[in-house]
Amino acid sequence: MASLKDLRNRIASVKSTQKITKAMQMVAAAKLRRAEEAAAAARPYADRMASVLANIAGAVEGDGPPLMVGTGKDDVHLLVVFTAERGLCGGFNASIVKLARQRQRELEGQGKTVKFLAVGKKAWDLMRRDLSDKVVERVDFREVKQIGFDEADQLGEMIMQLFDKGEFDVCTIFYSAFQNVITQVPTAQQIIPADLSGGEDESDEGSNAAVYEYEPEPGAILDALIPRNIKVQLLHAMLENAASEQGARMTAMDNATRNAGDMIDKLSISYNRQRQAQITTELVEIISGAEAL
């Protein structure tokens, strides 16, 4: 049984941990609001881009650029795994990596080659032990305060360069879609070859529109549009991920704060019990001492 002094120290230490988790929770809540706003602000562009793209894809005769139609093979898959730069956010990072690994096993089961691109420090931390030879590239944005288009641009260029070199045929991104503070859904999304199915529904309603004029010709526009679209999707994934991360951290820290509270309650009870027991023993000693006289 721990002594009174040990218990006192223990309570003090749990209390200071609780203060930290509480502060982290509040910081996450503030950041979450900002991240959510950023994700919401980026949505119109992605929506418009999707409808423009669906529009133009229908107009192009013959095959589109390779980024859209793919290389015609699907032997080598590149899985881009987005995670946070920091831990202490519950199962957030682990669940994204888990989804990616699941996909990797499936693909390898089918005899395909799998390569990884780790975005975020934690992705590398979680994969380096057994997958380090499969990680072709790793990126982190530790220095970046607010994810913006520049980061998506860099990453997009990197992925497209790999594609041009013929390093992979299919590219899928893994990130966590933000639903609400408590729920974040790890999501896989194919970006190369472009999956236009999402945008096509919208174009159906506008399909009775007049014939478009294209300037320069559709193919040239598409050549410029597709890389943009990839970057926009990357940006979307990164912003969603940032919001999810803060959401996950908020929940995790809320739980931690509550656990610390429970622990303090329990420790306080046993501290008080012991203190009383000690007083009782002392009293008994005094009384029996007095009676003996």
Added chain:
Amino acid sequence: MADSFQFELVSPEKLLMSEAVTAVSVPGSEGFFTVMASHAPVMTTVKPGIVIVTKEGGTEEKIFVRGGFADVNEKGLTLLAEQAEPADQVDIAALEQSIKDAEEDVSDASDPEEKAKAQHALDQLREARAGLPG
């Protein structure tokens, strides 16, 4: 008064403008053009330059964009800009820096096709710079 139509200016980070306007002139990559109500559907790439928006009251607003796409359809004009800011708030230093970068690209480019591309980008940036004060 001229008819108005819906104009939307979006950059990857946010929706910058969404309102009814009477005319917008856009620096298309194949030349400037002005969109007014019931313009025929057009899709084009946009080069760096100034977009002039004439609002319903007749006031004009100048916005600097750095490339993007313009999509005119029956619903209105959607401008997907790579970067956009009001012309009087443009970061001239940053623009000049990118002109310098473009100049380096031109001198670094090895094959002729790349060189022509870089030169083209540089010309567009220079032209955009000429349209701005300061």
